[in-house]
Amino acid sequence: MTKILKLLILDTLLCSAVIAQSIAVNPNGVNVNSQGATTVFLTFGPIPPGYSPAEAIWCGELMPAISPALGQQCDPTTVFGSLPVRLNRSTASGTSGFTDIMGIPPSVARRAYQAAQAGSTSSFFYVRRFVSNTGGPDQYVNVTCRMAGGGARVPFALTNVEIKSPNGEPVLFVKSGEKFPAVAADIRYNGTGRLKGRWEIVQPGEEAPSDRDLLTEATLPVEQRGTQRRFTQVARFNHFLPPTGKFRLELESADKVPTLAAGQYILLLRVEATDDKESDSDLASVGAGIGIAHSGAVASFPMPTLKFFVAGGSSSTDWEENAQVLPIRDGVSDNARPVVFTWRELPDASIYKLEVLDDKQTAVLSALLVPPTAFYRAPSWFQKKHQGMTLHWRVLAIGGDGKPLAATNLRALSVARNIPPGAALSR
DSSP: OHHHHHHHHHHHHHHHHHHHTOOEEESSEEEEETTSOEEEEEEEEOOOTTEEEEEEEEESOEEEOOTTOBSEEEOGGGEEEEOOGGGOOOEEETTTEEEEEEEEOHHHHHHHHHHHHTTSOSEEEEEEEEEESSSOOOEEEEEEEEEEOSSTTSOOEEEEEEEEOTTOOSEEEEETTSOOOOOEEEEEEESOEEEEEEEEEEOTTSOOOOHHHHSOGGGSOGGGTTOSOOOEEEEEEEEEEOTTSEEEEEOOOGGGSOOSSOEEEEEEEEEOOBOOGGGOEESGGGTSOSSEEOOBTBOSSOOOEEEEEEEOSOHHHHHHHHOEEESEETTEEOTTSOOEEEOOOOTTOSEEEEEEEOTTSOEEEEEEEOTTOOEEEOOTHHHHHHTTOEEEEEEEEEOTTSOEEEEOOOEEEEOOSOOOTTTTTTO
16 A cells, blocks of 8 residues: 555656646737737746757647647647748747747738637637657647737837838949938837837948848847847937837938948848837746846847948949849849849939840830839849840930930840749739
């Protein structure tokens, strides 16, 4: 009897040890936007030795995990979707923590909203599975997502950012010494909070930033913040964003942007982490560290950049030589994306005429553009019709009297071969 009792006690202790090792998450419940994307900073821990994260799934209902797994897993009949690879910014944190950036796509929010309209509860779940490399049971950890608007009670997070040049040009051309044009970032966000950060410049000869360098600071684990590469700062910003979901961030002090040395520059938007109650993650509560991780302005994607070129020399010579076509790889057009012809504005020009010529100097494409427009996106049929051919193109600047002012150099354009059927037509 005593032996059986000892075995029962030992079994109970073992079960308690396994349960005590169960992974927790903080926050374990958040408000999310029912009509769009939501991004939330999560901390899991403590992660037992030998465990690693597996898939993450959204669903409408939970069920007990199938033994011997621990926790609650998704009911497979109510799955809304899984975390896309492009949004997966999860990483190990500290010695026993795991940082997860829960980026809910609009498609998942829409399915959850439709389920609620059909009579289900107004909340759904995010479930992350952890697997053992040493034979231990799988562990499921869930976060409750409560549907709400995108207002003040939703974590402050950036859901989309676009840097806009004055006329929508994908690449800017700036004359040496002239004032940098007005540039702004159009930002969409959830929640409300303070947007802090800086504009930086990558100058000619410097190594371009990596995707990690372009993440917002709040997207990184606490111990990795402050380790991203820094470049020349040209301006700072600090704005309070009300719960309206849209904000235009102007580049102030544009006169500080260096435009003397010729070459390629990259304008960067760097966003710093700020305090936001709805975005806080308590590291101590899950055994992943000490204190609170403030994660206001988290984002599941790198911040965009704007490339610009500074050219020296006279205005007319500058203009004649700076035209280019994008995108190009090894002198051949990239058939995965449409061809874009770009050039710099020329003072006094009333109209630009783009000409694309074949080897017989016959025009196969022409277009008239009114300043300040200084780029042209080729139609979808252009690459498909001329694949494998080498064409030549130029831009003529015409004055108000109808006479040509200048023309860019005639440039070669090699069109890629083997464009997949329907690829050009689908763009």
